Amino acid sequence: MLFNLHGYASNGPFQEYYGDFRPIADTANFIIVHPNGTRDTGGERFWNTWVPPGNGINDVQFITDLLVSLQSQFAIDPDRIYSTGLSNGGFMSYELACQLSDRIAAIASVAGSVLPSRLNACTPLHPVPILEIHGTEDYIVPYYSTWYASIPSLLDYWVRFNGCSSTSTITEVPNINTTDGCTAIHYVYSGGRASSVVEHYKIVGGGHSWPGAPIDNNAVTNRDFNASQAIWRFLRRYRLNQLKTALSTTTNAVLTLDFSASPNPVKDVLTIRSSKTFRTTQLSVTDILGRIIAVQTIPMPDGSLQLLTSNWCSGTYTLRINDNGTASYRRVVKL
Numbered sequence: 001m002l003f004n005l006h007g008y009a010s011n012g013p014f015q016e017y018y019g020d021f022r023p024i025a026d027t028a029n030f031i032i033v034h035p036n037g038t039r040d041t042g043g044e045r046f047w048n049t050w051v052p053p054g055n056g057i058n059d060v061q062f063i064t065d066l067l068v069s070l071q072s073q074f075a076i077d078p079d080r081i082y083s084t085g086l087s088n089g090g091f092m093s094y095e096l097a098c099q100l101s102d103r104i105a106a107i108a109s110v111a112g113s114v115l116p117s118r119l120n121a122c123t124p125l126h127p128v129p130i131l132e133i134h135g136t137e138d139y140i141v142p143y144y145s146t147w148y149a150s151i152p153s154l155l156d157y158w159v160r161f162n163g164c165s166s167t168s169t170i171t172e173v174p175n176i177n178t179t180d181g182c183t184a185i186h187y188v189y190s191g192g193r194a195s196s197v198v199e200h201y202k203i204v205g206g207g208h209s210w211p212g213a214p215i216d217n218n219a220v221t222n223r224d225f226n227a228s229q230a231i232w233r234f235l236r237r238y239r240l241n242q243l244k245t246a247l248s249t250t251t252n253a254v255l256t257l258d259f260s261a262s263p264n265p266v267k268d269v270l271t272i273r274s275s276k277t278f279r280t281t282q283l284s285v286t287d288i289l290g291r292i293i294a295v296q297t298i299p300m301p302d303g304s305l306q307l308l309t310s311n312w313c314s315g316t317y318t319l320r321i322n323d324n325g326t327a328s329y330r331r332v333v334k335l
Contacts, residue, residue, distance in 0.1 A: 037092075060095060107235075119316075137205055159198050168189045212226030213227070259330065270307040
């Protein structure tokens, strides 16, 4: 079964038409679900991927309840449940990967991303195969956004989490349509735990759109490949029962999160606490472009460490602690 989630101010019926899987589902024998999000105060439908559950609408719970209802009515393979979506629907698919990984095997996002604060709170129970399709000239969810997680930083998070190779296989998609105003490059980060993979179609010159859609929807739309076909070819490979690798038994360094960093988001002072004592030379901080940030630290009597962040620019940073060859990571947002 595939959830196909609409974008902000859109709806299920339009997403059914715009990001069309119906011809594929008819031959591949899967169910497509096009739910409607809640209306905001302006009357526009949306998925709540901005406010943590408890302070807003809990759309993860809504999708969970909808899934339970559908499973009571249809013969759905519990190991083959996936999610995809456009824009806000892509954001929501990432939210499901983070919060509903006990039900969702893999996800694909088109023109979507994640708020840095939500990415920092992401706690999947197993590797999650990820496909991101995104245009470099997307002005609604920018490729190199500072408000949302930039696409390179988003891919980097999932490559690290899944334990994939940091070096990708790069293939240029044949430019069969020379009048669409854009080209496509396909990146594959393989070798992840439980054979998980992170893939990315970078639409060079592409806008906020679904490649191969029946209409342009007021954005430069790639016509060299069909996103729906690419998404299903990606998702269909994965089974939930094959991905359920207990994090407690993994030796992958990315998952050894044995320290905390607070407050997050941070303004001027960040406090790091760890179950182990470590030297300041074991700590490094990088920005979303991978550049090393010089940090000033203050050891505290209780064994914690304070970082002065007042001179950091606003954005997302990765904290890394090396402990005898094992690396631990945390994402931090600087206001």
